Amino acid sequence: MQMGQLIVFTGPSGVGKGTLLRSLLARHPELELSISVTTRAPREGEIEGRHYYFVNQEQFQGLIATGQLLEWAEFAGNYYGTPRTPVEEMIAEGKLVVLEIELEGARQVRETFPGALQLFILPPSPEELERRIRVRGQDSEEAIARRLHRAQVEIAAADEFDIAIVNDDFDRALEAIETALFAAVS
Numbered sequence: 001m002q003m004g005q006l007i008v009f010t011g012p013s014g015v016g017k018g019t020l021l022r023s024l025l026a027r028h029p030e031l032e033l034s035i036s037v038t039t040r041a042p043r044e045g046e047i048e049g050r051h052y053y054f055v056n057q058e059q060f061q062g063l064i065a066t067g068q069l070l071e072w073a074e075f076a077g078n079y080y081g082t083p084r085t086p087v088e089e090m091i092a093e094g095k096l097v098v099l100e101i102e103l104e105g106a107r108q109v110r111e112t113f114p115g116a117l118q119l120f121i122l123p124p125s126p127e128e129l130e131r132r133i134r135v136r137g138q139d140s141e142e143a144i145a146r147r148l149h150r151a152q153v154e155i156a157a158a159d160e161f162d163i164a165i166v167n168d169d170f171d172r173a174l175e176a177i178e179t180a181l182f183a184a185v186s
């Protein structure tokens, strides 16, 4: 059987990664989303095992110490990581596995999985990025400030990625992602 592939999505908080991925996954059942582990508190409506596996600091450190994370990083005061075993199993089964992760994690994956396709999602402007984070209405002022600060660092690194796509018009961005993705994996 053919080996699967890793597809990495990175981009500043609020750019629309989650929304784009939901549409992409609904349209392409052959894509599998990796569910991350995080120490962040669940947002309203987030479900354990579907959006994230929610753990405490001690549990997260245990996962690092026992090599159970494929990559991990601290982001805006919380830890996030990709559970290794499910991803390795899905790749061995020939699946296309999607990781939605921040910059430091994407850099780690670049080292360990050089064949991974790395996509970066850009906002049309910094103002629109801030508007989207606020419209989502899920984060405290402090969390918003940390995310906006981190966004500048992430956007400055967009050139490191295989492809950068601006999420201005949603449908157009989705199409551009599909084109890039299926050109790379076919």
Ligand SMILES: Nc1nc2c(ncn2[C@@H]2O[C@H](COP(=O)(O)OP(=O)(O)O)[C@@H](O)[C@H]2O)c(=O)[nH]1
Pocket (backbone or CB within 6 Å): 010, 011, 012, 013, 014, 018, 036, 037, 040, 071, 072, 073, 075, 080, 081, 082, 100, 101, 102, 103, 104, 105, 106, 147
């Ligand atoms: N390195 C890494 N980053 C992750 C992982 N899961 C999520 N992230 C990233 O962590 C950041 C914060 O995620 P989250 O708290 O859900 O906020 P949101 O992106 O604003 O919805 C985002 O950039 C995510 O892409 C992971 O497993 N590893």
Ligand SMILES: Nc1ncnc2c1ncn2[C@@H]1O[C@H](COP(=O)(O)OP(=O)(O)O)[C@@H](O)[C@H]1O
Pocket (backbone or CB within 6 Å): 011, 012, 013, 014, 015, 016, 017, 018, 019, 020, 132, 133, 135, 136, 167, 168, 169, 170, 171, 173
């Ligand atoms: N192309 C777009 N135009 C306008 N709003 C968008 C667009 N894409 C996403 N959004 C909105 O922006 C907000 C943040 O999107 P989200 O998917 O949560 O971002 P991320 O996962 O990157 O943090 C949501 O309210 C979402 O509906």
